[in-house]
Amino acid sequence: MTIQESLAEAKAAYHELMTGRAVAEFRDQNGETVRYQAANAFRLAAYIQDLENQLATTCRPSAPMQFWGR
Template identity: 50%
Template sequence: MTLAQRIAEAETALHDLMTGKAVVEVVDQNGERVRYSVANRQALVAYLQSLKAELAAEVAGTAPVRGPLRFWW
């Protein structure tokens, strides 16, 4: 799933939540399903903002380069 698709899905979930659906479900970047309800609307808003920030960094060319995990002793 692309970043743009995840943003669209999160925006749809937020819209559904704000227009009266009691619970919405989003698939996050790891493929895990996360359920949001009115009680944790702020968590969904924060998730959406983080996706948009990631997209902005990607477009600006400042996205962090992720390489293999290395441990330094």
């Protein structure tokens, strides 16, 4: 998997988490509702930032060529 693919997947997961679609909800044996979030939003955001940093260092444009002499 490329960095771009990982980043797209992580952003999609973050979107799902932030919009409430990545929350599992069930009733336990006492009838109480339990909500479980599949991922920690802060850790996921840090992972996205790390991937973006990796991508920035691998895709950094080089300096323009300069010719010296006559």
